[in-house]
Amino acid sequence: MADDVYEGDRIEITVGAPAHGGHCVARLDGPHGRVVFVRHALPGERVTAEITEIHRSYLRADAVEIHEPSPDRVAAPCAFAHPGGCGGCDLQHVSAEAQLDWKTAVVREQLSRLAHIPDEDQEQFFVRVEPLPGGLLGWRTRIRYAVDAADRAGLLQHRSHQVVDVDRCLIAHPAIQELDLLARTWPASSSLQVTASGAGDVVVLERPAVPSDGPGAVSGSGSVSGSGVSDVSGVFGASGDDDLAEAPASGLVHLAGPTTVTETVGDRSWSLRPESFWQVHPAAAATLTDAVLTMLDPRPGEISWDLYGGAGLFAAALATRTGARTTIVESSPPGVAAARTGLADLPTVEVVEAKVETALTRRRITAPVDLVVLDPPRAGAGPRVVRDVIAAAPRAVAYVACDPAALARDLATFRKAGWRVAELRAFDCFPMTQHVECVALLLPH
Numbered sequence: 001m002a003d004d005v006y007e008g009d010r011i012e013i014t015v016g017a018p019a020h021g022g023h024c025v026a027r028l029d030g031p032h033g034r035v036v037f038v039r040h041a042l043p044g045e046r047v048t049a050e051i052t053e054i055h056r057s058y059l060r061a062d063a064v065e066i067h068e069p070s071p072d073r074v075a076a077p078c079a080f081a082h083p084g085g086c087g088g089c090d091l092q093h094v095s096a097e098a099q100l101d102w103k104t105a106v107v108r109e110q111l112s113r114l115a116h117i118p119d120e121d122q123e124q125f126f127v128r129v130e131p132l133p134g135g136l137l138g139w140r141t142r143i144r145y146a147v148d149a150a151d152r153a154g155l156l157q158h159r160s161h162q163v164v165d166v167d168r169c170l171i172a173h174p175a176i177q178e179l180d181l182l183a184r185t186w187p188a189s190s191s192l193q194v195t196a197s198g199a200g201d202v203v204v205l206e207r208p209a210v211p212s213d214g215p216g217a218v219s220g221s222g223s224v225s226g227s228g229v230s231d232v233s234g235v236f237g238a239s240g241d242d243d244l245a246e247a248p249a250s251g252l253v254h255l256a257g258p259t260t261v262t263e264t265v266g267d268r269s270w271s272l273r274p275e276s277f278w279q280v281h282p283a284a285a286a287t288l289t290d291a292v293l294t295m296l297d298p299r300p301g302e303i304s305w306d307l308y309g310g311a312g313l314f315a316a317a318l319a320t321r322t323g324a325r326t327t328i329v330e331s332s333p334p335g336v337a338a339a340r341t342g343l344a345d346l347p348t349v350e351v352v353e354a355k356v357e358t359a360l361t362r363r364r365i366t367a368p369v370d371l372v373v374l375d376p377p378r379a380g381a382g383p384r385v386v387r388d389v390i391a392a393a394p395r396a397v398a399y400v401a402c403d404p405a406a407l408a409r410d411l412a413t414f415r416k417a418g419w420r421v422a423e424l425r426a427f428d429c430f431p432m433t434q435h436v437e438c439v440a441l442l443l444p445h
Contacts, residue, residue, distance in 0.1 A: 022090030022434030072098035087158030114408035203257030312339035380406030
């Protein structure tokens with residue numbers, strides 16, 4: 001049967017366990033058949049699935065009819081969270097508790113399959129994904145809207161450049177939802193990027209559809225209505241990626257709001273360019289900082305590295321505890337600038353502007369070091385960086401990861417070198433989506 005399946009065909013199938021990527025695993029023609037990754041389904045459901053992609057060893061599909069629904073299935077609050085609709089949320093059809101179960105199962109499966117840690121060993125250091133305060137909706141403080149051929153802003157379909165015309169994104173921060181961006185046309189734009197900071201700053205950036213002749217050549221295309229947003233004439237800023245992470249300083253027009261935003265954790269505030277990286281959930285930065293500090297238990301006089309340090313979130317907490325030399329390594333100029341400004345009152349902190357692998361191999365930073373925080377991008381740190389960290393012989397490493405597969409691969413490298421995972425906590429920093437944030441404590445044997 002599998003050889004005769006074509007894109008657009010519909011098949012009736014029983015869905016299995018969730019897998020990394022926001023789908024469940026099923027098989028055509030029994031337990032040894034071809035793998036089908038099914039979105040919009042839940043484990044145990046009998047569904048009709050429409051084939052969306054055909055690959056040599058697997059298929060992708062959307063559940064379009066639910067014949068035997070799971071008790072964990074709920075009605076999606078968003079009208080655009082359905083097959084062929086917006087691809088931003090993977091789990092709107094899943095109850096709140098079941099979303100935590102789903103993500104827990106995915107983390108465990110990645111640790112077992114890629115880090116080679118048996119389930120019984122995982123019981124010693126990992127229990128369950130923890131929710132963050134604030135509920136499932138209205139949490140996302142940074143968002144990008146794509147602009148379609150009709151000049152309307154919207155969100156992308158799953159694994160597609162097709163723009164879905166939406167009237168509201170329910171996981172966006174309320175201050176973002178109040179803006180009139182989705183009710184207007186944007187003939188000069190290819191995308192819009194919006195930031196709502198914890199201090200109440202709201203900033204709108206536009207990426208022009210046609211490149212300009214240079215910085216300052218294009219001004220904002222009009223006022224933006226909404227709470228906390230004023231009409232601001234734009235100049236070229238910086239371009240972010242799909243997750244609004246750090247990006248080169250060119251390509252964006254500043255449409256509205258202040259030129260910097262303020263984020264605060266504890267008694268410390270950072271002034272950031274709006275396209276700079278910061279955790280998108282309002283409670284995430286403080287939650288992750290607390291986890292890192294609890295795991296590392298920094299002691300007075302201990303030397304620390306904060307690798308992929310961004311604005312210095314973890315470095316600030318470590319330096320305050322240890323009172324000793326703390327080095328941030330960050331390659332993005334906006335992150336470096338934010339760290340140098342935000343941590344200027346901490347004389348023991350040094351900010352090194354470099355890629356982490358370069359700083360380690362070219363001895364921009366050198367041992368001895370007691371504590372290391374690794375907070376790499378989605379692809380992970382990689383074997384080279386992990387081996388260099390191990391060679392520095394720290395007392396402990398806290399690994400902060402936004403992708404459980406990348407984390408598991410790097411944990412395998414640590415374990416092969418004789419290190420052990422002493423603790424792992426996972427947090428639902430991205431409700432309604434398949435993403436999960438983990439913090440792992442690694443110790444030498």
